[in-house]
Amino acid sequence: MKRRNVLKSLSILPFTGALAARASSKNILTEVAAAPKRDLFEELGVTPVINASVTMTFLSGSLMLPEVLEAINSTAHDFANMYELQDKVGGKIAEMLNVEAAMVTSGAACAMLLGTAACITGTDAEKIKMLPNLPGPRPEVIMQKSHRYLFDQAISTTGAKIMEVEGADEMAKAINSNTVMALFFNAAEKSSITHQDFLKVAKAKKIPTFLDAAADVPPVENLFKFQKMGFDLVTFSGGKMMRGPQSAGLLFGRKDLITAARLNHSPHEAPIGRPMKVNKEEMFGMYAALKSYLERDHKKEWADWLQRTKTIGAKLETLPSVKTKTVVDPGPANAFPSLFASWDKAKIGTSPREVVKALKDGTPSIVANDKGDSLVIGVVLLRPDQIDVVAGRVKEILQKAVIA
Numbered sequence: 001m002k003r004r005n006v007l008k009s010l011s012i013l014p015f016t017g018a019l020a021a022r023a024s025s026k027n028i029l030t031e032v033a034a035a036p037k038r039d040l041f042e043e044l045g046v047t048p049v050i051n052a053s054v055t056m057t058f059l060s061g062s063l064m065l066p067e068v069l070e071a072i073n074s075t076a077h078d079f080a081n082m083y084e085l086q087d088k089v090g091g092k093i094a095e096m097l098n099v100e101a102a103m104v105t106s107g108a109a110c111a112m113l114l115g116t117a118a119c120i121t122g123t124d125a126e127k128i129k130m131l132p133n134l135p136g137p138r139p140e141v142i143m144q145k146s147h148r149y150l151f152d153q154a155i156s157t158t159g160a161k162i163m164e165v166e167g168a169d170e171m172a173k174a175i176n177s178n179t180v181m182a183l184f185f186n187a188a189e190k191s192s193i194t195h196q197d198f199l200k201v202a203k204a205k206k207i208p209t210f211l212d213a214a215a216d217v218p219p220v221e222n223l224f225k226f227q228k229m230g231f232d233l234v235t236f237s238g239g240k241m242m243r244g245p246q247s248a249g250l251l252f253g254r255k256d257l258i259t260a261a262r263l264n265h266s267p268h269e270a271p272i273g274r275p276m277k278v279n280k281e282e283m284f285g286m287y288a289a290l291k292s293y294l295e296r297d298h299k300k301e302w303a304d305w306l307q308r309t310k311t312i313g314a315k316l317e318t319l320p321s322v323k324t325k326t327v328v329d330p331g332p333a334n335a336f337p338s339l340f341a342s343w344d345k346a347k348i349g350t351s352p353r354e355v356v357k358a359l360k361d362g363t364p365s366i367v368a369n370d371k372g373d374s375l376v377i378g379v380v381l382l383r384p385d386q387i388d389v390v391a392g393r394v395k396e397i398l399q400k401a402v403i404a
């Protein structure tokens with residue numbers, strides 16, 4: 001408990017004898033105030049990292065918001081019936097996103113697996129028990145060839161086979177009695193079928209559609225866009241720009257499919273989803289993160305990001321030949337501003353790649369990127385107190401390389 005909170009609870013509690021004894025006994029107050037903060041990074045020798053990049057799984061995703069941590073801490077002291085909690089959290093999230101139903105999954109990858117499982121088994125208890133080893137031909141999931149990516153292994157883990165298609169005609173022809181679902185990777189670089197045509201073909205053949213938009217907020221509107229478009233299931237990661245728990249995610253859409261997905265998940269002892277349990281605190285935390293994200297002033301946040309790039313840029317441009325510009329990634333993933341910095345190698349004798357390495361190896365350790373002739377400094381994941389730290393460190397490294 002923070003000192004402030006101790007004081008607050010002291011002031012609202014009745015001043016009982018026991019409390020008086022505690023308060024006057026050596027020092028409930030001084031003890032709390034003086035208690036050294038336990039630093040688990042230090043205790044375990046883990047290097048804290050400043051993320052001047054984008055949300056990356058290997059870098060622990062995102063930093064949870066205070067209101068998410070509050071949701072986690074404040075719910076940790078009581079048990080809950082997980083069926084009821086899932087009903088209530090899922091119901092509330094569905095209401096917030098204007099969809100029939102929703103659930104919290106252990107990340108978007110889990111949502112892809114559970115969504116596929118739902119399309120394969122429906123609510124059939126026998127099939128749920130057998131997945132991924134169903135008898136008969138393998139279930140098939142349609143994907144565009146150019147949409148194949150690392151995460152589609154979450155689809156094949158269910159036993160389903162991915163059928164690659166190019167163009168709407170090929171998609172229509174590929175659909176057969178084994179087809180259970182069609183997956184659209186929203187941030188794919190190329191598509192041979194538009195969202196609309198994809199939906200049209202799938203709907204004509206009554207095949208459920210799944211959209212993976214894991215990293216596709218901002219803009220916040222994307223949380224509403226794809227269910228409106230007609231996708232039956234949609235997923236977003238919780239631990240990216242929504243700043244929920246890293247291992248949480250959202251799956252939402254058609255009620256019958258969410259019901260089936262839940263039957264394939266914990267606390268149901270379903271073989272396919274049971275190892276992907278989401279704990280009580282993460283469910284509350286994911287709800288709190290979504291609520292906070294929806295209620296945020298996104299214009300203000302965007303303006304703050306732009307200001308960050310200006311602040312860092314201005315500091316770097318005091319060096320010879322350094323030019324900076326704010327670049328907004330067109331998305332759909334990571335659609336936000338970053339700062340690009342470049343310089344004349346005859347004036348500053350180092351490369352963006354070398355600067356990235358020096359930043360990473362320095363103290364504090366800072367993760368940034370390089371792209372072509374530019375150093376790319378991400379600003380959206382910096383804590384406010386880290387903006388000057390990053391600007392200062394980059395400037396220091398470049399300054400050292402200035403050719404006299």
Ligand SMILES: *Cc1c(COP(=O)(O)O)cnc(C)c1O
Nearest residue numbers: 107108109110151214215237249
């Ligand atoms: C991050 C990501 C995932 C996986 O999301 P998790 O929440 O980490 O499970 C899936 N698909 C895409 C496109 C992603 O960017």
